[in-house]
Amino acid sequence: MTTEVLKAPLVVEFPFTRSLGPVQSAFLTGLREQVVLGVRTTDGRTLVPPVEYDPVTADEIRDLVQVAPTGTVTTWAWNHAPRRGQPLGTPFAWVLVRLDGADTALLHALDAPGPDAVHSGMRVRIRWAAERTGAITDIACFEPDDSVIGGEAADHDGRFESMVTGIVASARLDYTYSPGRAQTDYINALAERRIVGERCPACRKVYVPPRGACPTCGVATAEQVEVGPGGTVTTFCIVNIKARNLDIEVPYVYAHIALDGADLALHGRIGGIPYDQVRMGLRVEPVWTEGGRYPDHYRPTGEPDADYETYKESL
Amino acid sequence: MTREIAVVAFAQTDHRRTSDELSEVEMLMPVLHEVLDRTGLKTSDIGFTCSGSSDYLAGRAFSFTLALDGVGAWPPISESHVEMDGAWALYEAWTKLLTGDTDTALVYAYGKSSPGSVRDVLTRQLDPYYVAPLWPDSVALAALQAQALIDEGYTDEPALAAVAARSRADAQANSHAQLRGSVPHGEYVVHPLRTGDCPPIGDGAAAVILAAGDRARELCERPAWIRGIDHRIEAHSLGVRELTDSPSTRLAAEKAGAFERPVDTAELHAPFTSQEVVLRKALRLGDDVRVNPSGGALAANPIMAAGLVRIGEAAARIHRGESDRALAHATSGPCLQQNLVAVLEGEPRHVQ
Ligand SMILES: [Zn+2]
Numbered sequence: 001m002t003t004e005v006l007k008a009p010l011v012v013e014f015p016f017t018r019s020l021g022p023v024q025s026a027f028l029t030g031l032r033e034q035v036v037l038g039v040r041t042t043d044g045r046t047l048v049p050p051v052e053y054d055p056v057t058a059d060e061i062r063d064l065v066q067v068a069p070t071g072t073v074t075t076w077a078w079n080h081a082p083r084r085g086q087p088l089g090t091p092f093a094w095v096l097v098r099l100d101g102a103d104t105a106l107l108h109a110l111d112a113p114g115p116d117a118v119h120s121g122m123r124v125r126i127r128w129a130a131e132r133t134g135a136i137t138d139i140a141c142f143e144p145d146d147s148v149i150g151g152e153a154a155d156h157d158g159r160f161e162s163m164v165t166g167i168v169a170s171a172r173l174d175y176t177y178s179p180g181r182a183q184t185d186y187i188n189a190l191a192e193r194r195i196v197g198e199r200c201p202a203c204r205k206v207y208v209p210p211r212g213a214c215p216t217c218g219v220a221t222a223e224q225v226e227v228g229p230g231g232t233v234t235t236f237c238i239v240n241i242k243a244r245n246l247d248i249e250v251p252y253v254y255a256h257i258a259l260d261g262a263d264l265a266l267h268g269r270i271g272g273i274p275y276d277q278v279r280m281g282l283r284v285e286p287v288w289t290e291g292g293r294y295p296d297h298y299r300p301t302g303e304p305d306a307d308y309e310t311y312k313e314s315l
Numbered sequence: 316m317t318r319e320i321a322v323v324a325f326a327q328t329d330h331r332r333t334s335d336e337l338s339e340v341e342m343l344m345p346v347l348h349e350v351l352d353r354t355g356l357k358t359s360d361i362g363f364t365c366s367g368s369s370d371y372l373a374g375r376a377f378s379f380t381l382a383l384d385g386v387g388a389w390p391p392i393s394e395s396h397v398e399m400d401g402a403w404a405l406y407e408a409w410t411k412l413l414t415g416d417t418d419t420a421l422v423y424a425y426g427k428s429s430p431g432s433v434r435d436v437l438t439r440q441l442d443p444y445y446v447a448p449l450w451p452d453s454v455a456l457a458a459l460q461a462q463a464l465i466d467e468g469y470t471d472e473p474a475l476a477a478v479a480a481r482s483r484a485d486a487q488a489n490s491h492a493q494l495r496g497s498v499p500h501g502e503y504v505v506h507p508l509r510t511g512d513c514p515p516i517g518d519g520a521a522a523v524i525l526a527a528g529d530r531a532r533e534l535c536e537r538p539a540w541i542r543g544i545d546h547r548i549e550a551h552s553l554g555v556r557e558l559t560d561s562p563s564t565r566l567a568a569e570k571a572g573a574f575e576r577p578v579d580t581a582e583l584h585a586p587f588t589s590q591e592v593v594l595r596k597a598l599r600l601g602d603d604v605r606v607n608p609s610g611g612a613l614a615a616n617p618i619m620a621a622g623l624v625r626i627g628e629a630a631a632r633i634h635r636g637e638s639d640r641a642l643a644h645a646t647s648g649p650c651l652q653q654n655l656v657a658v659l660e661g662e663p664r665h666v667q
Contacts, residue, residue: 005336012374049445055550077458078506085450094455105554120466169443175374175431180338212341218387
């Protein structure tokens, strides 16, 4: 039987909160104030953007200097189809720019009418963002500027009023998740209120949920086996903290359940019984709610408790 | 005395644009079985297992633990994982074998790029303060390097197109490759790089078995002895680096002994045509060296496995007697930031 594998959108979003060291703090605060700072290495080079340790000698470096908002393009690449999150929504050039007074180059975007208007060696100037918060995006982009090379690096104490000490680095990645063949079969069976495992051809153990491989033997599993619906609680815990967006009253019991015919316990919530009466050996069965594609919880069957010997292998 | 360690077997999947009918372990398992079959080893014979992969490709934390189902990790095995290309997992396994703890190691790597947008995913490996907030994608960064090469006169667009054409023509003979034969050079993706200058996006896996000394001779008719292996890294800031050169590759090659005698084959992990130009220069490869007879990463670039595939392809040529001394290179990070070089040799053949 061949079934279409399941697919679903999966969005991973994370706002990393990052603290800044003294050099990064000065640099990003400077951008907020329309001042570009670099750092001087022990051998006299000026690095922009600045780092806290010399990339060559690994010396700790703290000597801040101010460089010009004008500079020279050292290399470029024309981006005719900007992507989400990039500095400009219209076609632009990625550029490495060596600011006047600096010995290294900064990566950013250049607003230009087309690739013919861009070349290495061209002169450019920072276009500041209207609203600045102390982030690399305070530089909106660069723009062409015919000015002559301006200025040497000048000492700067790196101090501003209300220093920026951290950034929030937001990220979002979009995926299409597919669980593969074995788990697709499992999920589809659940929607039909059946629980299927897969038997290992070598050790004959039945795995549920199946993942397409026997973790003991390292071989593919394929033989489908219907398990349950009854099962035995092998171990459990009592949850006292309410999870966000989860509409379940605490305390509740989360348990490992060895379904009849399975050699591996799966986990699920136990309902239909006071939390302090759940015990090892309790016989349970899955409960599907109206329209549910998977069991909402497991409830006691009313059978006598299972003998320890019958489930000790699944602990 | 230093132990002699060799690659004794290599296997890889067919690399394809998507493999969504398979979970990662379902994709990986046939390769693990194939590489074990080649040596007659069973899972329980393997002394150390090391893998390379990235959660960011799958979009799920600890995704590599699920892949472990494919190696039979019960009873407990000695195992490690690197969030890197499998070439670095091989480096870890090599050091493990050097200690004398074990005689055999299984190294595998896999990557499914199809679930996400790999150009966006790779931005998350960049400096989070100054670079990642701008979302410069992997093609854009490679294009900056390509333009620098063009400006310096090291290459031009026709020369880059020739690299692409040669790679895909060579890939005709590689049944695992994703892009084979005549591939249009295409439109600009990010100028000056066209679609033909960029690697295919795809899913795939690879596995290698390493063995030490006599164990290697038992397991393989002509082991590919690792004569040297080294890896080096450069500053993360692109504006600090000399993009038209790769000092880290050259240093790794020197430490691996690559310059002691000429090599006849080089498997270079150059996902972009322009990066082959950089690597040839850094490694001082002459026109007499056979570069990427497999088609290289321009023909198949399963992220996290493509570097291990280079070592495997170089070793397989030695196994087949098509090479006596081969160089294998793997890279990671933007614009060839991190580079690994291995030198592989077969024992002299007594030709009549
Ligand atoms: Zn089994």
